[in-house]
Amino acid sequence: MFDAPAYIESAYLVSAILFVLGIRRLGSPATARSGNAIAAVGMLIAIVATLLNKEIVTYWTIGIGIAVGAILGGLLARTIRMTAMPQMVASFNGLGGGASALIAIGEFLRLSDLGGGISVETLLTIAFGSLVGVVTLFGSLVAVGKLQGFVQDRPVIYPLQKSLNLLIFLAIVALAGYLVAADASLPVLVAILLLATLLGVLLVLPIGGADMPVVLSLLNSFSGVAAAAAGFVLDNTVLIISGALVGAAGLILTRIMSKAMNRSLANIFFGAVGAVAAGARPGTSDDKVARSVTADEAAIVLGFARSVIFVPGYGLAVAQAQYGVAELAAALRARGATVRYAIHPVAGRMPGHMNVLLAEAKVPYDELYDLDEVNPEFARADVAVVIGANDVTNPDARNMTDSPLYGMPILDVDQAASVIIIKRSLSPGFAGVDNPLFYLPKTMMFFSDARKAVTELVAVVKEME
Amino acid sequence: MAGELIFALWLFVLAIFVGFEVITKVPPLLHTPLMSGANAISGITLVGAVLVGGGAVASSSSILGLVAVAMATMNVVGGFLVTDRMLRMFKRSAEDRS
Numbered sequence: 302m303f304d305a306p307a308y309i310e311s312a313y314l315v316s317a318i319l320f321v322l323g324i325r326r327l328g329s330p331a332t333a334r335s336g337n338a339i340a341a342v343g344m345l346i347a348i349v350a351t352l353l354n355k356e357i358v359t360y361w362t363i364g365i366g367i368a369v370g371a372i373l374g375g376l377l378a379r380t381i382r383m384t385a386m387p388q389m390v391a392s393f394n395g396l397g398g399g400a401s402a403l404i405a406i407g408e409f410l411r412l413s414d415l416g417g418g419i420s421v422e423t424l425l426t427i428a429f430g431s432l433v434g435v436v437t438l439f440g441s442l443v444a445v446g447k448l449q450g451f452v453q454d455r456p457v458i459y460p461l462q463k464s465l466n467l468l469i470f471l472a473i474v475a476l477a478g479y480l481v482a483a484d485a486s487l488p489v490l491v492a493i494l495l496l497a498t499l500l501g502v503l504l505v506l507p508i509g510g511a512d513m514p515v516v517l518s519l520l521n522s523f524s525g526v527a528a529a530a531a532g533f534v535l536d537n538t539v540l541i542i543s544g545a546l547v548g549a550a551g552l553i554l555t556r557i558m559s560k561a562m563n564r565s566l567a568n569i570f571f572g573a574v575g576a577v578a579a580g581a582r583p584g585t586s587d588d589k590v591a592r593s594v595t596a597d598e599a600a601i602v603l604g605f606a607r608s609v610i611f612v613p614g615y616g617l618a619v620a621q622a623q624y625g626v627a628e629l630a631a632a633l634r635a636r637g638a639t640v641r642y643a644i645h646p647v648a649g650r651m652p653g654h655m656n657v658l659l660a661e662a663k664v665p666y667d668e669l670y671d672l673d674e675v676n677p678e679f680a681r682a683d684v685a686v687v688i689g690a691n692d693v694t695n696p697d698a699r700n701m702t703d704s705p706l707y708g709m710p711i712l713d714v715d716q717a718a719s720v721i722i723i724k725r726s727l728s729p730g731f732a733g734v735d736n737p738l739f740y741l742p743k744t745m746m747f748f749s750d751a752r753k754a755v756t757e758l759v760a761v762v763k764e765m766e
Numbered sequence: 767m768a769g770e771l772i773f774a775l776w777l778f779v780l781a782i783f784v785g786f787e788v789i790t791k792v793p794p795l796l797h798t799p800l801m802s803g804a805n806a807i808s809g810i811t812l813v814g815a816v817l818v819g820g821g822a823v824a825s826s827s828s829i830l831g832l833v834a835v836a837m838a839t840m841n842v843v844g845g846f847l848v849t850d851r852m853l854r855m856f857k858r859s860a861e862d863r864s
Contacts, residue, residue, distance in 0.1 A: 317781075320807055321788060327800050328792040334853040337803050341846040344810065351813045357820035362832045366819065370839025377840075378847035389848060390802050393841045397808040400815050400838040407818040407830035414827070422771040521801050521808075528811040533774050535814050541774055542781040543810040549785025550804040554797060646794050653797025657852050665859035671794045 305354060305537075312350035313539035319343030320543050324550065330666055347539050383661045384618050387651040391444045391517055394524040398437025401527035402494075405430030405534050409490055419485050423534065428477035430530035431490065432497045437523040439501030444516055448650060452506075462507055469500045511692070511731030513650045514558045522551025554652050561646035561672075563698075563709040589740040591727060596754065599721050599747045600761035603629075606683035608639045610675065612712055613659065615649050616689020616724075617751055623662040625755035626688065630664070632762045642668055643675040643685075643712050645693040676713045685717035687738075688751050691730030694738055705732050720744040723754045799852050806845025812838035 305313070320343045326336025352363070381389045405427045412419045419427075446452030473496045480489045508516050525547025532540025559565065603609065611630065617623055630640045642664065648655035656669055670678070679685060687694055694714040697704040714720055715738055722744060729735055738744060747754055792800050815838045819831020 316810075320810075321784060324785070324800075324804065324807070325788045327796060327803050328789065330793075330795060330856055330858075333796055333799055333856070334850065337799070337806075337846060337849045337853060340803060340807055344807070344812075344842055344846070347810060347813050348816065351816050352820075354817065354821070357816065359820050359828060362828055363816055363820045363835055366815070366832045366835030367839045370836040370841075371843045373836075374840035374842070374844030375847060378844040378851060381848060383852070386798060386802070386848075386852075389844070390798075390805055393802075393805050393845055394808075396837040396841045397805065397811055400809075400834040400841070401811045403830045403834035403837070404811065404814040404818050407827040407834065410827040410830070411818065411821075426771070518801070521805060524805065524808040528808045528814075529778055531811050531814040533771065533778075535817055536770055536774065537814060537817070538777060540810055540814055541777045543807050545778045545781030546785040546788075547804045547808040549782045550789050550800060553786065553789050553792075554801060557794075557797070644794065646797075651798055652801060653794055653799070656795045657798045657855070660852070660855040660857070663855075663857070666795055666856050667859050669795060 309350045309354060310538065312346055313537075316343040316347040316350075316539050317542040319346070320546055324546060347543075383657055384621075385448075386657060387513060387517060387649075387654060388445050388448045390651060391441045391448060391520065394517070394520045395438045395441030395445070397524040398434045398441065398520075398527045400434075401524075401531040402431050402434025402438060404531040405434060406490065406494070408534050410487075413485070413487070421481055424481045424485055425477070426530065426533035427490070428480055428493060430527065430534050431494055432473055432477070433523060433530050434527040435494055435497035436501040436504065437520060437527050439498050440505045440516075440523070441520050443502055443505040444513065444520060447505075447508075448513065462503075466500065466503055469496055469503070472496055473500070509731060511647070512562070514647045514652050514654075515555060515562065515564070517651045518551055518554035518558050520551075522548050522555060525549075525551055558647060558652055561710060563707075589737075591739045591746045592742075592744065594721075594745040594747055596747065596749075596757035597761055599745060600758050600765070602719060602721065602745065603633060603684055603686070603758065604636060604762050604765040606633070606638055608641075608678075608682045608684075609633055610641045610643050610679060610682045610685045610717065612643045612645075612685060612687040612690050612694060612714055613648065613655055614645075614688065614690025614693065615655075616691075618649065618655070618658050618689070620689065620751035622688060622751035622755050623658050623664075625752055625759060627659070627662040627664050629755055629759045629762065630668075632759055636762070636765070640668065641670050641675060641678065641682075643679075643714075644669050644671055645690070645712055646672060646710075648690065648693065672710055672712060679713045679716040682717040683719065685714045685720050687714055687720065687722045687724075688755070689723070691724070691736055692732045692734075695730075695732075695734070695736045696738055697734070697736075704734060706734060714738060715741060718743065721747055723747045723749060723751055725750065795856070799849050802845055802852070803849045806842055806849060809838050809842035809845055812842055 323340030326332040529544025815834035
């Protein structure tokens with residue numbers, strides 16, 4: 302354990318206050334940037350204060366570590382594409398979790414080398430810190446793999462999924478008990494680490510691509526808990542407080558995301574995420590006819606609309622169509638139309654992802670409306686344009702009790718006077734079910750790649766008188 | 767010793783409550799920056815990495831510390847910078863089309 306002198310503890314207190322103030326300011330668009338800066342200052346204070354600790358003797362290794370990390374982190378932050386933000390945040394969650402695990406392991410090795418035994422409390426915190434940190438690291442790695450497409454994106458189901466995970470967890474608890482009570486040796490800790498690695502992989506592997514916002518939120522929370530666990534190991538106040546704050550933030554986002562997908566938090570914790578997507582089969586569409594339209598027909602409907610609502614989904618980002626949509630919106634506005642964007646809470650692959658992608662395309666944020674704000678507006682809209690979204694517009698979620706989407710809050714696109722859907726085909730979304738919206742008499746299907754379609758629409762609308 | 771762990775748990779639990787109180791009303795617009803900003807804060811584990819890496823007597827734990835320092839620094843620096851980059855992009859329409 303490291304005993305910090307009073308001036309360092311005071312500096313930590315200042316850091317903790319700055320983190321709380323910073324996070325609070327992140328809650329409003331007007332103050333968010335300063336909030337982030339305030340939190341960064343808090344971080345700087347905590348690190349400088351730590352470097353003043355007299356127990357630190359080898360500065361050169363720290364210098365190398367900080368230099369390498371700062372260069373890599375800085376480069377990544379400047380060059381990463383906004384579509385890849387989920388991967389970046391997932392990687393960083395993993396890095397934080399991994400670092401916390403290494404701290405627990407390093408402290409174990411240090412105390413072992415000192416001899417004289419390690420206290421029960423410290424061993425408990427070391428086992429807990431290693432477990433949370435390693436689960437966060439490997440869970441995040443699998444998540445990054447899925448987001449990048451290295452790992453199967455669809456849910457990977459294996460037999461006895463819940464029982465196996467529970468069994469691994471219980472084995473870890475048993476080993477931790479053995480470590481604390483009987484044998485505080487490295488092999489026991491290594492066994493815990495290996496099982497935690499397995500648990501991290503198996504927890505995230507079964508989860509499908511559509512559930513990524515939930516997984517990322519949860520891993521975000523884990524990375525905070527891992528930092529707090531490292532704080533328990535080292536008896537470090539600022540680690541515990543900041544870790545708890547991040548843990549809370551991640552948990553709140555997890556709850557918001559699971560509500561937006563109509564899944565209980567318990568349901569997610571016990572590993573049922575993605576099971577729905579695997580069990581569902583595409584509905585039959587033989588008896589239903591979708592009306593296909595050309596770019597000209599769609600553009601004329603748009604050109605004469607007084608009120609247009611765009612409904613962007615992840616497909617929009619994949620096709621890199623957000624810039625074209627912004628251009629189309631500008632052209633329609635020039636013709637006197639009101640243009641809004643309706644953003645479902647789980648649009649994109651992390652919480653709020655779609656907002657960032659549209660902000661990058663220079664769409665002002667006061668044109669972005671969330672579910673509760675925009676749903677009453679659909680009934681008053683002349684046209685709703687759905688681009689790359691599917692399940693979040695499925696009317697079956699409202700009243701078809703046997704639909705896997707039943708109960709999920711949706712955007713009321715079917716209330717608009719007419720609907721244009723830009724999509725490559727009638728194929729189902731992540732949930733694997735047919736969307737009755739496609740077959741409504743007022744719906745026009747514009748079968749095309751999103752980016753190409755939007756470019757064509759812009760060209761036609763601009764030509765209109 | 768047991769007292770210290772209990773005190774640590776006190777801090778942890780109370781800080782979680784503070785977090786819930788402070789964060790609950792974040793609009794969906796800011797969910798991504800909140801997450802990446804919070805993520806940068808979780809890089810506070812750098813403090814622990816510095817203590818383990820710099821205070822080590824054994825070489826094995828100082829190597830682990832060095833790796834942990836690099837990982838946590840990447841998390842901190844990258845996290846705060848990318849959050850700022852995103853927040854710079856958020857503009858009101860008044861500023862764009864005055």
